[in-house]
Amino acid sequence: MKTRIASEVLGDDPLKFSTAIDGAIARRFSFYQEGIKKYQNAEFVNKRKAMPTVWTKGSASLLSYRKEADDYPLFVIPSLVNRYYILDLLKENSFLRWLANEGWGPYVMDWGHPGPAESNFGLEDYIVQYLLPALKEVEKGSGKKPIVIGYCMGGTLATALSVLAQPLVKSLVLIASPWDFHEKEDQRAIQQGRWLQSLLPWINTVGHFSGEGLQSLFASLDPTLSLRKFLNFRQLDVDTEQAKVFISLEDWLNDGVSLTQKVACECLQEWYGENLTEKGHWVVSGEKITLNKVRVPTLSVVSDNDRIVPKVSSLALSAGIDRSTLVETPLGHIGIMVSRNAQSKVWNPIMDWMEQFRS
Numbered sequence: 407m408k409t410r411i412a413s414e415v416l417g418d419d420p421l422k423f424s425t426a427i428d429g430a431i432a433r434r435f436s437f438y439q440e441g442i443k444k445y446q447n448a449e450f451v452n453k454r455k456a457m458p459t460v461w462t463k464g465s466a467s468l469l470s471y472r473k474e475a476d477d478y479p480l481f482v483i484p485s486l487v488n489r490y491y492i493l494d495l496l497k498e499n500s501f502l503r504w505l506a507n508e509g510w511g512p513y514v515m516d517w518g519h520p521g522p523a524e525s526n527f528g529l530e531d532y533i534v535q536y537l538l539p540a541l542k543e544v545e546k547g548s549g550k551k552p553i554v555i556g557y558c559m560g561g562t563l564a565t566a567l568s569v570l571a572q573p574l575v576k577s578l579v580l581i582a583s584p585w586d587f588h589e590k591e592d593q594r595a596i597q598q599g600r601w602l603q604s605l606l607p608w609i610n611t612v613g614h615f616s617g618e619g620l621q622s623l624f625a626s627l628d629p630t631l632s633l634r635k636f637l638n639f640r641q642l643d644v645d646t647e648q649a650k651v652f653i654s655l656e657d658w659l660n661d662g663v664s665l666t667q668k669v670a671c672e673c674l675q676e677w678y679g680e681n682l683t684e685k686g687h688w689v690v691s692g693e694k695i696t697l698n699k700v701r702v703p704t705l706s707v708v709s710d711n712d713r714i715v716p717k718v719s720s721l722a723l724s725a726g727i728d729r730s731t732l733v734e735t736p737l738g739h740i741g742i743m744v745s746r747n748a749q750s751k752v753w754n755p756i757m758d759w760m761e762q763f764r765s
Contacts, residue, residue, distance in 0.1 A: 434637070441636030448644050450653050454497050460513070461543040464523030467516045468540045471502045472548075477511030478764045479548035481541055483560035483567070486532065486669065487620055489661050490516045493557065495654050495744050498647075501753060508757060513544045513552070515560075520614070520666050528668035529563070530690045537567050541574055551576040553760055558582055558715060558739070559673075562683065565723065566695045568702055577763050578704040579756055582739050584715045585697075586684040586722035587677050595716070599678040606671055615670035617662020627713045651744060684722055697726030704730045705759045707742065707752060714739040731759060 461468035469490075472479070482502065484490040493514060494500040502512045515537065520527070527535075544552045553576050556564030561583025568575045589595040609615050625632065635652070642649040665673070682688040686696040693699075706724035708717055724732040733755045737745055742752050 434633075437640055438633055438636050441638075441640035444640055444644070445636065445653060445656055448649075448653050450644065450650055452496065452654050452657070454491070454494060454500070457494075460547060461540055463536060463539065465518035465521045466536045466540070467518065468543060469514050469516050470511075470547075471506045471514065472511035473506050474509075474511070477506070477509055478760075479544050479550055479552040480505060480510050480512045480760075481544045481552040481554045482512055482514040483537065483554065483556045483564045484515065484517070485557065485559035486517055486563075486663070486665060487559055488663060489658060490514050492658055492740065492743050495658065496650065499651060499654075499744055501743055501748070504749065504753060505757070510757075510760075511548060513540075513547075515540055517663065519663055524666055526668065527666045529566075529672050532669070533563055533566050533570070534691050537563060538571055541567065541571055545574050553577050553579065553763055555579040555756075556581065556583055557743070559584065561720075561723075562677075565697075565700060566688075566690045569695050569699045570691060570693060572701060575702050577702050577760070578700065579707070579760070580704065580720070580723050581707040581752070581756075582709050582712055582715045582720060582742055583706075583723060584677075584683075584719045585726070586681065586719045588681040588684065589716055589718040592718070595719075599681070602674045603679045606674060609667060609670050609674075613667050615665040615667075617664050620665065621659065621662050624714060655740070655744060697723065698728070700727045702729070703763070705733065705756065706730055707733045707735060707756065709739060709742060710734060710736050712739045733759075 457469045457471055459467045460470045471494075482493060484493060494502045497503060502514055505512045517532075517536075524531070541552070541554070551574055554564050554568060556562070556579070558581070561580035562585065564578060564580065565583070565585070568578050587595065587599060605615075639649065639652050642652070644653075676682045676688065680687075683695070686694060688695045704723070704727045706720065706727070708720045708724065709715070710717055712720075721732075724730045733752070735742065735751050737747060737751055742748060
């Protein structure tokens with residue numbers, strides 16, 4: 407039986423079959439290279455307008471997207487890992503500009519790239535020295551307690567901020583934010599945490615976790631993604647909206663941000679390795695950051711198809727916060743912000759929930 411099946415698959419000449427496979431792989435790789443070269447040669451220029459800075463400290467800046475003085479203030483916190491403008495990718499595909507057009511007053515933290523001022527920064531430093539004064543600046547400038555919105559790692563930081571500065575926060579929105587890094591004691595997640603800790607000696611030697619290293623880490627979560635996306639881009643007309651989004655997104659991905667040595671070690675060891683957040687042992691400014699201390703109304707947006715922040719990890723926030731509302735979406739981690747369905751499946755539900763806090 408095995409001989410007959412092998413004969414049907416391979417034909418009379420196994421060498422010919424092997425040669426055909428090699429040829430197909432070579433053609434596919436050639437198309438992949440064409441897709442990369444097409445992206446590199448694309449002349450599309452993103453005309454996204456820079457927004458005014460209303461506060462700055464070290465490498466961090468607070469940018470205002472607010473249009474009118476009475477627009478209700480939002481304090482938006484992105485991840486430390488990537489640049490903030492995934493929230494403002496294109497002027498016609500921008501979460502922040504859409505919120506402003508809907509009558510909200512977004513302020514966003516632009517972390518910039520870590521410089522001399524942040525060389526010894528850990529997570530606590532970013533929260534206490536940057537997020538807390540920026541939050542106060544938003545409250546001062548608007549005269550109202552802002553709604554705090556955190557995306558990805560920014561949501562984890564926003565959770566700590568809401569505990570430390572609860573009187574200044576109206577409500578909290580957490581979008582695809584990690585909390586339970588062991589995913590209810592899933593062995594795969596625990597083993598991943600152990601593997602990530604093996605990077606610590608290298609980080610301590612280099613003195614930081616480079617943006618290129620971080621992107622390689624994310625790429626390992628889906629090893630064939632690069633192949634698939636550039637094969638697809640190869641077939642696109644560069645003048646289409648889809649191609650413009652692709653180019654802008656790739657530019658964003660290539661604008662990597664390094665993590666300071668201390669932040670990288672805290673994330674890899676205390677979060678992914680020891681799961682201190684879910685265990686209730688994460689301490690910031692002498693305060694244990696536990697979810698029962700989050701007393702403001704909270705909306706958790708959780709993705710069903712997130713390779714970067716698994717669903718179980720972010721569901722822990724909704725489960726642990728008393729005054730919590732849950733929105734689940736099929737969109738992926740980045741799709742939540744830039745896909746063609748982001749507005750209908752994520753942005754609108756967020757705005758609908760926030761409406762109750764406008765006054």
